[in-house]
Amino acid sequence: MSPARRESTEARRARAARIVRALERAYPDARIALRFTTPLELLVATILSAQCTDERVNLVTESLFRKYRTARDYAAADPAVFEREIRSTGFFRAKTRSVLAMARAVVERHGGEVPRTREELTALAGVGLKTANVVLGNAFGAQAIAVDTHVFRVSQRLGLAKSDDPDEIHDQLSLVLPRTKWTRITHLLQAHGRRTCLARTPACPTCPLRALCPWPGKPREGRR
Numbered sequence: 001m002s003p004a005r006r007e008s009t010e011a012r013r014a015r016a017a018r019i020v021r022a023l024e025r026a027y028p029d030a031r032i033a034l035r036f037t038t039p040l041e042l043l044v045a046t047i048l049s050a051q052c053t054d055e056r057v058n059l060v061t062e063s064l065f066r067k068y069r070t071a072r073d074y075a076a077a078d079p080a081v082f083e084r085e086i087r088s089t090g091f092f093r094a095k096t097r098s099v100l101a102m103a104r105a106v107v108e109r110h111g112g113e114v115p116r117t118r119e120e121l122t123a124l125a126g127v128g129l130k131t132a133n134v135v136l137g138n139a140f141g142a143q144a145i146a147v148d149t150h151v152f153r154v155s156q157r158l159g160l161a162k163s164d165d166p167d168e169i170h171d172q173l174s175l176v177l178p179r180t181k182w183t184r185i186t187h188l189l190q191a192h193g194r195r196t197c198l199a200r201t202p203a204c205p206t207c208p209l210r211a212l213c214p215w216p217g218k219p220r221e222g223r224r
């Protein structure tokens, strides 16, 4: 059994609080990387960000957001044209279906306004828990943990959660991370995953969380 799994929930909460403080010191500039000015823009950008870098999404949405300004604009889009416009984000056919179906539902069920509850958001086509929480946390000012690829990987290496299912990771993290900072902590874990705890070659020797991390893959002292 790993050290993290032997840890009580109370002990894990205390270690999580120390992790958060270290992350705050290491990445004071952490923030959402997707560019947006409205909840609808963030919803579209987050759907497009699946299996794609935020930098690529920002390039594509720069012109996309000038052309499509309302949910009705997306709902009325020609799928073949839209596919071409978002092609470079990958999985462009599925993403086109998701964005256009999401927009139709926003128009038909919500009068064109992006809904503000998790239940209503996840009822939209192409919107899962992660996407809903990105929108709630960053466009509506709610506290929400968004488990993207970085949060999924980093939280498991840190022994804060363990599962193959991102939604299960979300539920486990919600038990140990302070609720008042869920959105901020999402940004911090993402920054750590992008800059230090990289997928293939985590920079363990220089990691600010090294003393708090039970990941067995990190090099032992003296073997740097």
Ligand code: SF4
Pocket: 157, 158, 196, 197, 198, 202, 203, 204, 207, 208, 209, 210, 213, 214, 215, 218
């Ligand atoms: S010590 Fe290594 S595995 Fe642990 S959080 Fe830091 S970079 Fe990631």
